[in-house]
Amino acid sequence: MSAPKALVDTGFFKHLLPRFSLKTGIRITLNEDAGAVAFGADGRPAFRQGDQIWHFQGSDAAPALRFEDWLFSDVGKGTIEGFKPGGTQLFSTDIVVAAVEDVFEITGDTVLGEKVSLGKCGRCHVVNEQNKMKAIGSTPSFALMRSFDDWEARFTAFYVLKPHAAFTQIEDVTAPFAENLPSPISPIELTLAEVEAIVAYVASIEPADLGAPIQIQ
Known part of the structure; x- marks a missing residue:
């Protein structure tokens, strides 16, 4: 798995990955290079950190698909929101994409x-x-x-x-x-x-x- 340093430095993956492995027996390790799965600015919206939305990109590999299913399940979402360093919840899976309302501009005579x-x-x-x-x-x-x-x-x-x-x-x-x-x-x-x-x-x-x-x- 690859992820931006800013996300890795929160300690989030030390919380997330062991819980996934315990549930599935699949071990995922962080890698600075591209991996079978990745978090970043592109892909499927996964969770919010303040105004920052972290996205997930997976692959067709069976372990990657299993991780994606788990990540977006109720259990996975609960695990994400359960990361509370210092007692403060850092991430939220409540991602609301605001619709941009088309403004109808009338310019005719x-x-x-x-x-x-x-x-x-x-x-x-x-x-x-x-x-x-x-x-x-x-x-x-x-x-x-x-x-x-x-x-x-x-x-x-x-x-x-x-x-x-x-x-x-x-x-x-x-x-x-x-x-x-x-x-x-x-x-x-x-x-x-x-x-x-x-x-x-x-x-x-x-x-x-x-x-x-x-x-x-």
Whole structure:
């Protein structure tokens, strides 16, 4: 086994390895060179030391696989957390990888977005009060869709969602309609800048108030 000096110097392996050997009869020794197993900055997250996460890398060798199974078992985790030099627990197996939330950056032109929405989307959807009486009643309004949790994704990629893909063309993005599958209606043709503008406009819309959930007695 190989491990960084900083980890070896804690005395951790004098605690860990004998307990594994006692359980399995397999003896593991530390080696400055690469070994069948290793701890370091790469591999499978194993345990935390403050802000430092130590990772484990193993091999397909049977003893290495046995050690990995034991290390990540409840017994192994308990052994890791049981290392308490001076009465202080040094390591924790409670490793929470924080998810990095994607920040949706809206950069489009809202004025252009309203104009394009009314001109290209307004024949089916109610965009705002200007086309309230000119849309198709069975299609959701922009205000209603703005209330959806995934509204950004819906508007950003609407042209690949049904039924839009059958009649929408985005310049330099979508492939031409197949000769045997022409658009069933007059095609909607947009640029990516216009799509971004639509998204920016929708972001400025007040979501529809759907009221409180229905209570069934």
